[in-house]
Amino acid sequence: MKFVTWVLGRVDNVASTAERLFRFCAFTDAPIYGRRVFCVGTYGICNSVRARSGGRGCEKRYLHRSRHTKPELAVRSLIHSLGFRFRLHYKRLIGKPDVVLPRHKKIVLIHGCFWHMHDCKRGNVTPQTNADYWQKKRLRNIERDKQNLEIYGAAGFKVLTVWECEIADKEALTCKIKLFLSN
Numbered sequence: 001m002k003f004v005t006w007v008l009g010r011v012d013n014v015a016s017t018a019e020r021l022f023r024f025c026a027f028t029d030a031p032i033y034g035r036r037v038f039c040v041g042t043y044g045i046c047n048s049v050r051a052r053s054g055g056r057g058c059e060k061r062y063l064h065r066s067r068h069t070k071p072e073l074a075v076r077s078l079i080h081s082l083g084f085r086f087r088l089h090y091k092r093l094i095g096k097p098d099v100v101l102p103r104h105k106k107i108v109l110i111h112g113c114f115w116h117m118h119d120c121k122r123g124n125v126t127p128q129t130n131a132d133y134w135q136k137k138r139l140r141n142i143e144r145d146k147q148n149l150e151i152y153g154a155a156g157f158k159v160l161t162v163w164e165c166e167i168a169d170k171e172a173l174t175c176k177i178k179l180f181l182s183n
Helices: 056-063 070-081 130-156 165-166 170-182
Strands: 005-007 009-010 037-040 044-050 100-103 106-111 160-161
Touching: 037 106, 070 100, 070 106, 070 165, 106 130, 106 170, 130 160, 160 165, 160 170, 165 170
Parallel strands: 106 160
Antiparallel strands: 005 009, 005 037, 037 044, 100 106
């Protein structure tokens, strides 16, 4: 297996773009001394790994993303199949909501159960390592959500929150979204 290392944008030992996208994060033995290394991992290109950190951090950080998650893609696909057109991560609104229908003055927020402390089995999980940090972080998410809901309401938007655990039941989710968007 060939290893791929991107140093300051320069590509070494790469035959094609398609080949780059299917490589594992790995580094050559050349010392780089704190400069950023752009590695190509199994999940795509990641430029946030330091040279001395090894290759595993790239894939772990990429898994915890805030945009284009699987629940968000499922909800967007469902809304689009119902015939509605929308804006993604609308920058004109505070908090950049996931799905905005400006014509209808409606917002659909897709929340992860763990990150926003939903009252399901995923939301009630408490991390064992660094528990204080995670508790504060998750409580800040809830406070920010409440502030954003007030701001959206004051701006005349109606908001629907879809939880990650609700995605499994497609029929119930379809009815919920149809009801929200038809009013």
